[in-house]
Amino acid sequence: MNKTINLTLKVWRQKSRDEKGRFETYPAQGISTDMSFLEMLDVVNEKLTVEGKEPIAFEHDCREGICGSCGSMVNGRAHGPLKGTSLCQLHMRHFKNGDTLVIEPWRARAFPVIKDLVVDRSALDRIIQAGGFISVNTGSAPEANSLPVPPLSAEKAMDAAACIGCGACVAACPNASAMLFVSAKVSQFALLPQGRPEADRRALGMVRAMDACGFGNCSNHRECENACPKEVSIVNIARLNREYLHAGFVSHER
């Protein structure tokens, strides 16, 4: 049922990459508990705009938890307190009247801040370029049912492919590692027969690109899995490690 609450926001404001940021405090009053977190920010921004101030910059698009645009730290947790939920799908009914919310951008060496809560995640695209694909030109594909795929493999591949590339795993990791992201893509293809021919090359290429982009190493904190809005499992990291080791030892791609 529709109820309203009042909150205090402490929001990271930073004009640009090179300028220093700071926290600013804003009241968020009369917030309906049916609102999403982003709609709550909209309300605050409308007020700031009318008052002649600059609204808080934050990224968003689909508002359905699928595009991976949104995301910030809320009270130290990537995408806020609710498990398996992106910020846009987090609703205000999960907060209490009088709560104080500290809202910050993702923090990682590989994700420099652009403005306020907006960060540069282009490193993730560079990792995909390094092998996150199956090399098949348009028109050269065989008939779709000529290659049966066990349904369990397809399901597991889909579990991994559910990654939305939001970067929460990196933000949550004490080492700012992108292993969950990389492993999700490597696993999706490793689990499917179509992906096997390039498996070694893919694992080596993507891990090298990850290192080159300035992401840290994985030391099994499992924070990534907890923060992931799509609940992509760290089983994928184990699979990536196997793929990577195998590629490193036996492949011609070394």
Place this chain on the structure above:
Amino acid sequence: MRLDAKIPAGPLPQKWDRHRFETKLVNPANKRKYSIIVVGTGLAGASASASLAELGYDVKTFCIHDSPRRAHSIAAQGGINAAKNYPNDGDSIWRLFYDTVKGGDFRAREANVYRLAQVSNAIIDQCVAQGIPFAREYGGLLANRSFGGAQLSRTFYARGQTGQQLLLGAYSAMMRQAAAGKVHLYPRREMLDLVVADGQARGIVARNLLTGEIERHAGHAVLLCTGGYGNVYFLSTNAKACNASATFRAYRRGAAFANPCFTQIHPTCIPVHGTYQSKLTLMSESLRNDGRVWVPKTPGDKRRPTEIPEAERDYFLERKYPSFGNLVPRDVASRNSKEQCDQGKGVGETGLAVYLDFADAIRRDGRATIAKKYGNLFQMYDKITGEDPYTTPMMIYPAVHYTMGGLWVDYNLMSTIDGLFVLGEANFSDHGANRLGASALMQGLADGYFVIPATIGGYLAGTRFADVETGHAAFADAERQVSERITRLLSVSGSRTVDDFHRRLGLIMWDHCGMSRTNAGLAEARTLIRELRTEFWKEVRVPGSASDFNQSLEKAGRVADFMEFAELMVIDALARQESCGGHFNEAFQTEENEARRDDQNFCHVAAWEFTGEESDPRLHKEPLSFENVQLTQRSYK
């Protein structure tokens, strides 16, 4: 302006083959000398970029988002159609063609739709080879499900995330070409104008959304793959950045805009629940495979759904349309839900909702089976509404979802401006007055993977190009206009926000140019839009500066374009004095309240030419001739 659809001669099934044979080719070694600008990285733009680069063209690709993977296509849920006939239930290219033409209420071109059905199967082959984890049967072969407007199963799906998976496939293919240096990516760029030199589209002017810099980009052809304009209604299922600016700016430069009033209102969305609401969420049409739509028989019945006995429920779609039942096309389902609510039988707090009930399906197939098919959709519903659809029926209501109208294109996907091609939802070509579910993904990928790679060569090989670089006067002129407009937006310094105006525009459009339209309402809407536009340019407040990352400025530009574009939609709706598909004018309905077409006078595409800001647009008609299907009153009974 002359509309020549360039439909190849010959019998329908042979047109595409014949056309490809007759189209000039560009020598492989020469392809790299042609530079092609692709705007948009949804299914259409990403698939076109990848395929053209694979052929050897030099491709420059632009998108608004920080990463091309975030295009709105990512949100498509339910699936993609193809005429594979794997279930052996009688499907064929001809039937997919026929269903699509009929579903579109006979307002699409036969030849285009037939080609779409023809290439549909190759799309599935391509996507499987890319590693898209489609749903599979126990034996490892691909699974299918049904969508509205069809009596068989031809929809391929990857859980409720089909768009995500297809887009990531196309994105990956494009990234492979980016790594190879064949696609040059320009993310966080917004195209703000098209550059036309000597009658040819030769480039774009774009704003770098990080720095605010205005950039010029030149090429031999421009492909607009910028999606639909559903956000003109403010509330829609579209992602927030979806806009009409790229296509509308091209319209102002001379590209005809076709059927702008054809918009699709999707029957199954989570109902509106507050004035702060920023967007509406779709519940995929696939749910109508197992969910049953109903309202209480007695108006004003406020009991909880589970307390209403079977005999006091009206499964109105099953009752009125026994052969298609809950799977009637979207326009029919939406109108019927509205009708029930108008009669006071709507449910929920606002009375603007109907039930979509899974109790029977769960009883029949078990909770686990239903969870496997729709788990993520049920979860999303629960997150948004705080209610569990496994135990209580979903509440749904129609919402703006898709736009069938778009820039006019010929059979080659070229607009009325030479060298300007339009792909995906941004063009008008295949869905007539109503799109069937799971056909937009099919069309976006057909255009990008298979149509444009074959047709663009004909244009390039057959055209002489003058030396037009970014120093050309046409670029300087376009850039000046873009900059002036930005300065103007920032200098109004009024007291109302951009969203405030956008919401008001949306309400005008929803009330008067939405699910059901009247001549008086449309005329009134035109006045209201003009008044709002005047007020916008006096009262809007756009904070920040032009020379940095400024989301308010981005929005302001898009809303300013919507304000002009909305009027064109209303003009088109007024000119079409019939009802067809999603365009329902109350004056034209059958006794059973179905849309009544007027094939005598309106069996045409309405293509509008821009004639200046102060004058009305000029209407051009492309007659639609049906040689292979018979025009009938659509019946889903």
